[in-house]
Amino acid sequence: MSITELLWRFPSVQMAWRNLGRNRVRTALAMLGIVIGVVAIASLGIAGVAIQQQATANLGSLTDEVMISAGPDSPEDGITEEQVTDIRSVAGDATVVPEKTNHTTLETRDGREVFVGVTGLTQASAMYTVSEGENPDRLQSGALLSNSTAQQLDLELGDPVEYDGQLYRIRGFVESQGGFGRGGRELVLPVSALSEQEYYGSVTIITEDGDQAQEVANALEARFNEGDDEVLSVTSFAAARENVGSFMNTLNLALLGIGSISLVVASVAILNVMLMSTIERRGEIGVLRAVGIRRGEILRMILAEATFLGIIGGFGGALASVGVGLVIFQLVTNDPMLIFSWPSLRYLLLGFGFAVVASMLSGLYPAWKAANDPPVEALRG
Amino acid sequence: MSVVELSDVVKRYRNGQELIEALKRVDFHAERGEMVTVIGPSGSGKSTMLNLVGLLDTPTEGTVRLDGQDVTDFSEDELTEERRSGIGFVFQAFHLLPMLTATENVELPSMWDTSRDRRDRAIDLLQRVGLGDRLDHTPNQLSGGQQQRVAIARALINEPDILLADEPTGNLDQDTGRTILDELTRLKEDENIAIVSVTHDEQLVDYSDRIVRLVDGVIEQ
Numbered sequence A: 001m002s003i004t005e006l007l008w009r010f011p012s013v014q015m016a017w018r019n020l021g022r023n024r025v026r027t028a029l030a031m032l033g034i035v036i037g038v039v040a041i042a043s044l045g046i047a048g049v050a051i052q053q054q055a056t057a058n059l060g061s062l063t064d065e066v067m068i069s070a071g072p073d074s075p076e077d078g079i080t081e082e083q084v085t086d087i088r089s090v091a092g093d094a095t096v097v098p099e100k101t102n103h104t105t106l107e108t109r110d111g112r113e114v115f116v117g118v119t120g121l122t123q124a125s126a127m128y129t130v131s132e133g134e135n136p137d138r139l140q141s142g143a144l145l146s147n148s149t150a151q152q153l154d155l156e157l158g159d160p161v162e163y164d165g166q167l168y169r170i171r172g173f174v175e176s177q178g179g180f181g182r183g184g185r186e187l188v189l190p191v192s193a194l195s196e197q198e199y200y201g202s203v204t205i206i207t208e209d210g211d212q213a214q215e216v217a218n219a220l221e222a223r224f225n226e227g228d229d230e231v232l233s234v235t236s237f238a239a240a241r242e243n244v245g246s247f248m249n250t251l252n253l254a255l256l257g258i259g260s261i262s263l264v265v266a267s268v269a270i271l272n273v274m275l276m277s278t279i280e281r282r283g284e285i286g287v288l289r290a291v292g293i294r295r296g297e298i299l300r301m302i303l304a305e306a307t308f309l310g311i312i313g314g315f316g317g318a319l320a321s322v323g324v325g326l327v328i329f330q331l332v333t334n335d336p337m338l339i340f341s342w343p344s345l346r347y348l349l350l351g352f353g354f355a356v357v358a359s360m361l362s363g364l365y366p367a368w369k370a371a372n373d374p375p376v377e378a379l380r381g
Numbered sequence B: 001m002s003v004v005e006l007s008d009v010v011k012r013y014r015n016g017q018e019l020i021e022a023l024k025r026v027d028f029h030a031e032r033g034e035m036v037t038v039i040g041p042s043g044s045g046k047s048t049m050l051n052l053v054g055l056l057d058t059p060t061e062g063t064v065r066l067d068g069q070d071v072t073d074f075s076e077d078e079l080t081e082e083r084r085s086g087i088g089f090v091f092q093a094f095h096l097l098p099m100l101t102a103t104e105n106v107e108l109p110s111m112w113d114t115s116r117d118r119r120d121r122a123i124d125l126l127q128r129v130g131l132g133d134r135l136d137h138t139p140n141q142l143s144g145g146q147q148q149r150v151a152i153a154r155a156l157i158n159e160p161d162i163l164l165a166d167e168p169t170g171n172l173d174q175d176t177g178r179t180i181l182d183e184l185t186r187l188k189e190d191e192n193i194a195i196v197s198v199t200h201d202e203q204l205v206d207y208s209d210r211i212v213r214l215v216d217g218v219i220e221q
């Protein structure tokens, strides 16, 4: 069945369609207003999503971590082996990574010295990403070196580095992570390499998600720190993540608010267009009423006109918003395809739905007015 | 029984402070198969009376009957149903919808009635008024006389009992007016309907079965 045949079954829709075709310029301008409104609401919403995704990515895995170091009330200058055992029992199935840290200087071939941090730990793969070479789950021998340092020193996989009189073969190059990440100017060694230190400098617990991180942090506080004592200093970033989340919600609402204003402006434009076109066609509507077309039928016809404006304008606006969204995501997150994920697609639907509803609402008054115009008055023009 | 009847009808308009009495105790009736022509000077109340007969307006005083039924106190929606099923209109300015073809314009009064297909009757009516070869033309592709014939076909689509025409030849030259009047006379007999027309045009008098003179809101016999 063709579209015209289908439309013929709904006379109001069919008449509305033809009426819109009569003054194409006016119809196009009214639709343009809606397109702009939808683009405003959708692209501002999408911008919010993009910023939020980027902010979460920047905070990165930090929100899923709990960091522990010796507090001011600790009897020792670090975390003892016993405390680590206790921490493991509190942390349950989360990964517990005790670390020792130091620093040293490495020499380039031409004799220049490069200063690097030294980290001694076992679960290397839990803490580092490796761009080249291997990333052992348990680092028992050999070393990992940060990319930048390796380049500076002109070192390759398998080359030895010296620490504390011992040579370690380089097994992998560590990628530097953004944010507060690790991997900048760093030499990673088995924990045994730093055995001259009795205690651990810090313990990192890697949890499933931010909620678990918060739980573990609370449990550790209760276990180790009685009253105001701070034997262990326990830090989690879950609270930071929540703060960012609520800030983003506020930002989103503000952006959507601005977008809605432009759609309200578009609605007023539709109201104006519909009012003008019904006033212009007053005599014609009078003829319809005279030949027995019911008030409800006139009402539906004019509402259908407004709805068409909303549907077509809304669809055009959604299409344009996809384009704008691609650009936004490219600029903010470098991944334009994220526009097709649900959080941003949602705003396209929202913009479209808003356009249709706003158009129908704007059509309501002109439709009601035209339908209730007494036929004699309307025929007089 | 008269197909339509006005008895003792008064119509007053308030124009600011001024009260205009457009119809002063008018009695009028029309029968099936007759063509009544209302003649009178400008401002005498002809259109006002025709609007009452056509149920487009309600009288200030008096009674309107359709086939003996008192419709004076009908609501606007009930009046719409009566107009839809029983009354056809032809206007001086044709009033066709510019975006519809001749056939669609004729179908217009029955368009929202999806229970029956009126296309065949619309084409039949257009053929009877001599427009069988203009079915898909839009109004701006038709001459004034052709447009008025489309309007006549439209007025007849719902098989009305009454056809009302306010100056049907007012926008046409004499020869074209004559063909329109021939058309109306023929249809009046074919369809056995009452035609009430209003005019300044003395030419219409030759086609009328009965003439009603309206002067200053009063009917003169």
Ligand SMILES: Nc1ncnc2c1ncn2[C@@H]1O[C@H](COP(=O)(O)OP(=O)(O)OP(=O)(O)O)[C@@H](O)[C@H]1O
Pocket: B013, B014, B015, B020, B021, B022, B040, B041, B042, B043, B044, B045, B046, B047, B048, B049
């Ligand atoms: N809606 C109205 N409001 C106020 N006065 C009106 C209204 N309609 C008609 N009148 C007045 O009623 C009188 C009769 O008007 P009507 O239109 O019936 O005259 P007519 O006989 O059809 O005139 P014409 O031949 O010029 O069409 C006029 O004085 C007119 O001014």
Ligand SMILES: [Mg+2]
Pocket: B046, B047, B048, B166
């Ligand atoms: Mg008149």
